[in-house]
Amino acid sequence: MQTVRLLWRHRIPVVPPRGRPARMGVDQVVASGIEVADRVGNLGFGMRDVARHAGVPVMTLYSSVDAREQLLELMIDQCRAEMAHAPQRGTWRSRLQTVAADNRALLEAHPWLADVESERAILGPGTLVKYERELGAVASLNLSDPDKDAALSLVIDFVRASVRAIRHTALEQSVETAAEWWAREGELLAGLGVAEEFPLASRIGTATGQAYNAASDPERAFAFGLSVILDGIQARVAGGS
Amino acid sequence: MQTVRLLWRHRIPVVPPRGRPARMGVDQVVASGIEVADRVGNLGFGMRDVARHAGVPVMTLYSSVDAREQLLELMIDQCRAEMAHAPQRGTWRSRLQTVAADNRALLEAHPWLADVESERAILGPGTLVKYERELGAVASLNLSDPDKDAALSLVIDFVRASVRAIRHTALEQSVETAAEWWAREGELLAGLGVAEEFPLASRIGTATGQAYNAASDPERAFAFGLSVILDGIQARVAGGS
DNA sequence: GGATAAACGGTACGCTGTACGGAAACGATG
């Protein structure tokens, strides 16, 4: 089955079914996939995991879905269709902040979404309704159409990178604190004179700096980056044509 | 062997070797890995590919390297050590533009680098020298240390997202033009009234818009996004404390 | 010339996604 037909399955008129009835519909497979992926937390889940969680043999999944990649696309679109979103009100700035917050919540609810790259490539109802709504936030901006799109994806790509950074540091801290790491491997670096050779990196660095007890606060970096982007758009709108 | 020791292998005093000499050093394995990855273009290369290219059996690689993941880290650091970089001169703005251009060239020379997420996690000489140099571009900014780091990674993350977008559209166009796609699958969407239901997405959208012959120019989006970020930093520096 | 130490590299294991095909279960038709 073509991916597009599956994506829009709920809007395509149903043909009276023939042959043996399926014990699982596409919806159930997609739902199982999302639950498993949420539990695993990244894209490292397998078809056998999805099948086990759904209570069916592996190959039964392939009655509903052509391939893992296709299932992934359906999962992505489903998550976007179900995502919570605050009402779009106020200035373009507050609207874009809403977009950022909504996207961040989405990526935190389904961390594996932050690991997929294709933002627009999926032409499903969930993706399109999300995209249309988010374009509404930049519609009033004094920009060309391509630039509106660029401004929007600037925000969204930034959110994704930030969520990944936040998750990454959280994961790292849970495995081993920076102090522990430094106690184990750091003296080697210290013996090589790294601190003297890279003074800025040692003082500021997210990784090296942690070792020297610099506060690495991805949360603060998120706020900073977002406001920088919004300020930049503001400057571009005010100073532009 | 710990990864840190391998990363800094050129600066660690050599111990007189004992036992059977290796027919391939770490450097050669890393070099082979980079060449293979460059040829493949993404992270989908295997240890057997690297071995074949190096002219040795697979398991011989494991004499120099613990695991594929470790090899990948060594490859990343090596690429950063070898990367070309223009001299850092002029205002912070032009310096950051240099940083962006250098990073873009790096990611285009080694496309698979755009697919790895860990930007700072690798504490190797290549990564550190790159990071130190790039911090120099934001050092003069009137920002706190964490904000300097945030500003820098804002630029770098943006470059990575842009390079991925550019590569993605280029790859897609080479497989099938938007018109071909639309002729095959688009009428289904059109029949569902997608264009009327999502007017903004249809007009502006990178994917849908392509189908309707909207010009999608990731190159322009890159220039736009970078200048927005730089304007934002400028506003933040001028208006801040 | 042992002893020791390291790399060599063939074999094999567990894991992945999924192609294949006989069996089974339905609606439609004679």
Add this chain to the structure above:
DNA sequence: CATCGTTTCCGTACAGCGTACCGTTTATCC
């Protein structure tokens, strides 16, 4: 009611992956 066409079910199997294991080979040190 029997048969046929259609579809799903799902066990088996295969190619690919990273790499653990380990006997063999080749070096240096005493």
